[in-house]
Amino acid sequence: MQIVFTVLMLLLAVAMSGVVSRLSPIRLPLPLFQIAIGALLAAPAFGLKVRFDPELFLLLFIPPLLFVDGWRIPKRQLYQLRGPILALALGLVIFTVVGVGYFIHWLIPAISLPVAFALGAVLSPTDAVAVSAIVGKNRLPPKLQHVLEGESLMNDASGLVAFKFAIAAVLTGSFSLWQASLSFLVIALGGLAVGGALAWLLSLGRRMVARWTDDEPAIQVVLLMLTPFAAYLVAEHFGVSGILSAVAAGIAMTYTESGQGSSAMRLQSNSVWSMLEFVFNGMTFILLGLQLPSVIGLAHADAREAGNVPVWHLFAYVVAITVALIALRFLWVWVTYHLKSFRMLLQGSPVRKVNTWVILTTSLSGVRGSITMAGVLTVPLEISAGVPFPGRDLLIFLATGVILCSLLLGSSLLPLVLPKVPTPVETMKEKEEREARLRLALAAQAGLEQAQARMDRELADDDAKAMLADIAATLAQIYRNRIDAESDTAEIAQRANQHRNFERDLRMAAIYAQRTELYRLRDARLIDDDVFAVLLRDVDLAENWLSGPLVSKH
Incomplete structure (x- = not known):
């Protein structure tokens, strides 16, 4: 019964976070509201206790989110x-592990170098969902958005x-770069292969089930x-890698499902995935908030045992590590941009000027986000029997603090920087969408004419032929309007x-x-009620169709 109550409370918290973020006079990204709600629920007044199982978290939340992203x-x-x-x-992950690892060891000498590398590794994954929540969908330049998502x-x-690998080095006291590199290739390529193969097999199975x-x-x-x-x-x-397997399955599903399945299945699956994406993303940040009070308390106790370190030092460490992560990321992106420009110069290709605002936004x-939280909580309690893992609670606090600090910095600075990033008047996506809509309307017009000619030949009754001609003329006018809407002539498109x-x-007035x-x-x-449900569904579908992007942006 307690589990059911906890799940229901988490679902309610996810729903309420969306309401609070909309009504709040302070514009903050949704993840910050969700973390705050989680921390509030963990306070003594509410006392909601959820034991965070990292392995269960990685299984339950991460695969579906990465699958749908892929x-x-x-x-x-x-x-x-x-x-x-x-x-x-x-490249940046390796650069972050080494650079931040040495920085953390220098900043906090009590953290050994292998443990610092482990913290640097768990801080390397980024969260594109959190970035979208900060700046809003379609606010970033399309190319940068795709790079961040990938x-x-x-x-x-x-x-x-x-x-x-870093944790294994701490536990065993040894590390082989060659063995680690080889293992990484096997784990990564194996995960991609398993995901792609399973997507194909399961897609084949679903087609068989659909026939049955x-x-x-x-x-x-x-x-x-x-x-x-x-x-x-x-x-x-x-x-x-199970994570890469889920990603590969999502990417492969685009091709294995191409042209397969009914429209009803696609509509239902899109609705279900949108709902699950909102719930799972919300739960990850609410669970993070639920851990905050205990994480802060344990880290404080850990710091006192290590030498009576003041609490404000802990928060200063978090800010310093976050700034170091941003600085290393800026340096890496700046160098790669200039190396690309230099290579294009050697090849004789036109070189674009490097925009500093784009680098800063990146x-x-x-x-x-959530991957960092789940990863750091898998740090073992002991190195060996009776020997505790050094500074485990401090690592968890630092990782959690960096998540919060990066969210706060992103939400305060990105909206200021983003307007300075150049964006095309008409993006490639908008241009392709306009051209595709034009081609679809032309194809529909041709198909309509062919169908009318075929049906006209099959009809012997003049009244039926006249009715067919009237219907065809009405539909043809609809598609002519769509063709005009995508016209390159502004006056025709506007009309x-x-x-x-x-x-x-x-039509909306008629539907209401x-x-x-x-x-x-x-x-x-x-x-x-049965008749009511059938007719209401028809009316809702008609309204949903009208609510779509029927009007060209051109």
């Missing part, structure tokens, strides 16, 4: 930007693998939801968009009138 990330941009993504997800997908695995169940969407959606967990568990069973976007806005407003009458019929008991 599924939704633009694959073409992921391939085109593979250079900067890998430079951040692999980095976040990949560096979760590279950071945690580096963390495991008359394409029932609910069954397929449930099977789809199990895919990231299967990818993670199978990969971990074979000793490879540096401030290295916000830490077509005005026509569609009028049409949308009139339908819904009002439908509720009146139900309340007067003139129709049954």
Whole structure:
């Protein structure tokens, strides 16, 4: 019963965090509100206690979140930007582990160098979801957004693998760079292979189930939801990266599901994943907040045992480490940008001027999140029987503090820096969307003409032919308006968009009138609840369609 109550409280907290963030006069990112709500629930007045199991957390929350990120990330941009993504997800991780590790050891001599490397490794993964929560969706330049999303997908695995090697070095007292590099390749490539293979097999299985169940969407959606967990568990069973396996499964699903499945299944799965994404992301930060009081208390006790270190020193360490992380990230991005420019100069290609504001935005976007929290909590309690792990509670406090500090710095500085970053008037995405809408409208127009000609030949009745011609003319006008809306001529596009806005407003008015009458019929008991549900669904679908991006941005 206690578990059920705790889960319900967490779900309520996630829902309330969304309400509070909307109503709050202070504009802060949603994760900060969720952390604050978690800390409030852990206070003695509420006393909600949740034992944080890192292994369970990594299994329950991380695979589905990374799976859906891999599924939704633009694959073409992921391939085109593979250079900067890998430079951040692999090169910067190693640079961070070494650089921050030495800095932490210098700053806090009580933390040995191997333990400092472990802390640097667990601080290397970034959280693109938190960045989106800070700046808002589609506020970052598209190219930078794709780089940050790709980095976040990949560096979760590279950071945690580096963390495991550092912890192993602390426990055994030995470290082999060659063996660690080879193991990393096996773990990473193995995880990618397992995820891709499982995505293909499970997609094949879902198609078979769809044939056996008359394409029932609910069954397929449930099977789809199990895919990231299967990818993670199978990969971990074979000793490879479960995180990369979940990412690979999400990326591969784009291709294995291409042209497959019904529209009902796609609509339901998108709705379910959107809800789960909101709930799981919210729970990760609320759980982080729930750990705050105990983390601060244990770290204070740990610091006192190490030499009666004042509490304010602990917070100063957090700020110093956060600033060091941002500085190292800035240095890495600055060097890679200039190396790329130098290489293009040698090749005779046109060289773009390096924009410092872009580099600064990239540096401030290295916000830490739930992976860091889950990773640091897996630090073992003991090195060996009866020998406690040195400074474990202090490590957890420092990692948690860096998460909070990076969120606060990002939320206060990114909105100031972002307006100075140049953005194209019309992004490539908007241009492609406009051209694709035009092609779709032209294809629909051609298909309509072919269908009308075929049906006209099959009809013998003149009245039926006249009815068909009227319907075809009405539909043809709709697609002509859509073609005009995507026109390169501004006047034609503006007039077509005005026509569609009028049409949308009139249709919305008709839908509201339908819904009002439908509720009146139900309340007067003139129709049954089953009939009411069917008709209400039709009205809701019509409104949902009208609420979409029907009007061109051009």
